Amino acid sequence: MRALRRLSAPALVLTLLAALVAAKPWLHGHLEPFVGPSLSDGFDMVVASAAWLVAAWGGAQMIDLLAAGNGGPNPDGTPRPPRIPRLLADLLRFFVYGVAVLAILAFVLEQPVTGLLATSGVAIAVLGFALRNMIADIFSGIALNIEHxxxxxxxxxxxxxxxxxxxxxxxxxxxxxxxxxxxxxxxxxxxxxxxxxxYSRPNPAFRATVPILLDQEIPVDRAKRILLSAMLCADGVLPTPRPDVLVDAVTPNGISYVARFWADDGARLSQVRDAVLTAVLGNLARAGIEPARAQQEVRRRPPALPDTDTLRRGLL
Structure with missing residues (x-):
C-alpha cells in the first residue's frame, strides 16, 4: 500500500499528460485560432518536457522505496539498514534526472548534446581539481556504502x-x-x-582484554582462579563464550596476566572494564593479595681504601 501511494501521484500525472497527447489534434484545432501556431507548438513542447520530468519523478520515487528501511527498527531498538545505501540512492536519483534533462534537450528541443557534454566535461575537470579532497571523500563514501x-x-x-x-x-x-x-x-x-x-560485525558479541600484573610468589593456578571468578561475577560479561585468563609475560616486576572476556555492547565497554577491574581488586583483597609493584634493586659498593704508596707518590 505504501508503494502504491507513493507511485500514485506520478502515475496520475503521466496519465493526464498521455491524455493531453492523445487529444493533441483537437487541442491544436481549438488553440491555434486564439494563440497562433507558435504558442500551440510551445504547448506540445511543455507537455513533452513535463512527461520526461514526471517519468524521472516516478523513477526517483521507486528508488526511494527501494532505499527505505526494512520494516522499522530491530528488536533491540537499532535502526534496520536500508536496502540501498543512501549515497547510492542519491546517485541513482541524480542519474535519473540527468537523463531526463538530456532527453528534453535532445528529443523535445532538438538541440545537439555532444557539444554540451564536451563543455561540461571541461568544467567538471576544473571543478574536480579544485575540490579534489572533497571528491575523494565522496568516492570513499560510495566505496564504503558498497562494501558495507x-x-x-x-x-x-x-x-x-x-x-x-x-x-x-x-x-x-x-x-x-x-x-x-x-x-x-x-x-x-x-x-x-x-x-x-x-564491534558490531560479524556479530554483536566481541572479546575484550584487561592486563593485570601480580607478584611472582603467587601460584599461577591460584591467580587464574581468582581472576576468572572475578570476571564471572562482573556485570556485563557474557557467560558464553566462557572468559579465560592467560599468562602474557614474565617480567622483573611480576607475572603479567591477560583477563579475556566477551561483551555484546561496544557502548558499555568502558563500564564492563570497570566492573571487571573492580571485581578483580575485590577478589584480590579478600585473598590477601596486592597487585605487583615496581621492584628496584639497589646495591651499595663499599668505599675503596686508599693506596698509601700511590697517594704518597702523588703528593710528591
Missing amino acids: PYRLGDWLELSPGVSGRVDEINWRATRLIASDGTAIVVPNGIVAGSRFVN
Missing part, C-alpha cells in the same frame, strides 16, 4: 579514544555518537584509508 564494512547503528573504534555508534553516513563524512553523547564527524577518506574496529 559498517552500517547505521554499528559501534566503531577509529583510534584509541575515538569511538561511537554510527548515526549517519552522508556524501562527505561519517557521523558517530560517542558514549558521552557528543557527535564525532570523520571524513570518509580518513575512515576508508585507516584501520578501524567494528
Whole structure:
C-alpha cells in the first residue's frame, strides 16, 4: 500500500499528460485560432518536457522505496539498514534526472548534446581539481556504502579514544555518537584509508582484554582462579563464550596476566572494564593479595681504601 501511494501521484500525472497527447489534434484545432501556431507548438513542447520530468519523478520515487528501511527498527531498538545505501540512492536519483534533462534537450528541443557534454566535461575537470579532497571523500563514501564494512547503528573504534555508534553516513563524512553523547564527524577518506574496529560485525558479541600484573610468589593456578571468578561475577560479561585468563609475560616486576572476556555492547565497554577491574581488586583483597609493584634493586659498593704508596707518590 505504501508503494502504491507513493507511485500514485506520478502515475496520475503521466496519465493526464498521455491524455493531453492523445487529444493533441483537437487541442491544436481549438488553440491555434486564439494563440497562433507558435504558442500551440510551445504547448506540445511543455507537455513533452513535463512527461520526461514526471517519468524521472516516478523513477526517483521507486528508488526511494527501494532505499527505505526494512520494516522499522530491530528488536533491540537499532535502526534496520536500508536496502540501498543512501549515497547510492542519491546517485541513482541524480542519474535519473540527468537523463531526463538530456532527453528534453535532445528529443523535445532538438538541440545537439555532444557539444554540451564536451563543455561540461571541461568544467567538471576544473571543478574536480579544485575540490579534489572533497571528491575523494565522496568516492570513499560510495566505496564504503558498497562494501558495507559498517552500517547505521554499528559501534566503531577509529583510534584509541575515538569511538561511537554510527548515526549517519552522508556524501562527505561519517557521523558517530560517542558514549558521552557528543557527535564525532570523520571524513570518509580518513575512515576508508585507516584501520578501524567494528564491534558490531560479524556479530554483536566481541572479546575484550584487561592486563593485570601480580607478584611472582603467587601460584599461577591460584591467580587464574581468582581472576576468572572475578570476571564471572562482573556485570556485563557474557557467560558464553566462557572468559579465560592467560599468562602474557614474565617480567622483573611480576607475572603479567591477560583477563579475556566477551561483551555484546561496544557502548558499555568502558563500564564492563570497570566492573571487571573492580571485581578483580575485590577478589584480590579478600585473598590477601596486592597487585605487583615496581621492584628496584639497589646495591651499595663499599668505599675503596686508599693506596698509601700511590697517594704518597702523588703528593710528591
